[in-house]
Amino acid sequence: MNISEASLQIPARQKNIHKVKLGDICSITFSKNQSDTVWSLRAVEHYSNPDKGKALSEVGRVLKHGANFTHLWPSVRELVNAFLWWLFPTMPSQPNLCPQGTKVLKQNDFLPCGSITTIMGDIIHVGRKV
Numbered sequence: 001m002n003i004s005e006a007s008l009q010i011p012a013r014q015k016n017i018h019k020v021k022l023g024d025i026c027s028i029t030f031s032k033n034q035s036d037t038v039w040s041l042r043a044v045e046h047y048s049n050p051d052k053g054k055a056l057s058e059v060g061r062v063l064k065h066g067a068n069f070t071h072l073w074p075s076v077r078e079l080v081n082a083f084l085w086w087l088f089p090t091m092p093s094q095p096n097l098c099p100q101g102t103k104v105l106k107q108n109d110f111l112p113c114g115s116i117t118t119i120m121g122d123i124i125h126v127g128r129k130v
Helices: 005-012 049-062 079-087 094-107
Strands: 035-041 063-073 110-117 123-129
Touching: 035 049, 049 063, 049 094, 063 094, 094 110, 094 123
Parallel strands: 035 063
Antiparallel strands: 063 123, 110 123
């Protein structure tokens, strides 16, 4: 699911992705306890704190018990992201992303399973629905 129709064209061409859908993470149209996993690639960090909670509540609603939520938070090393963090200083800063990601997962009833930083500097958080 993606809020951008153009972005849906990429996964729609993949052989192992069976269904793509237009939608908003704050109001997912899937049934309760339906998904084995949810990936959020560079999305949740753009929401205000109340909307982050709403988005993660929706993720938790559609995930099966014990399923994982994986979120990729973009690197500050990318020029555009560095500019945005400079322009909007209230956005979470790179040094705080691991602790903040863990805190957000815990606040939304996910068991944090780990955080890693990729070679490009992106941070991947994984939480399990409990």
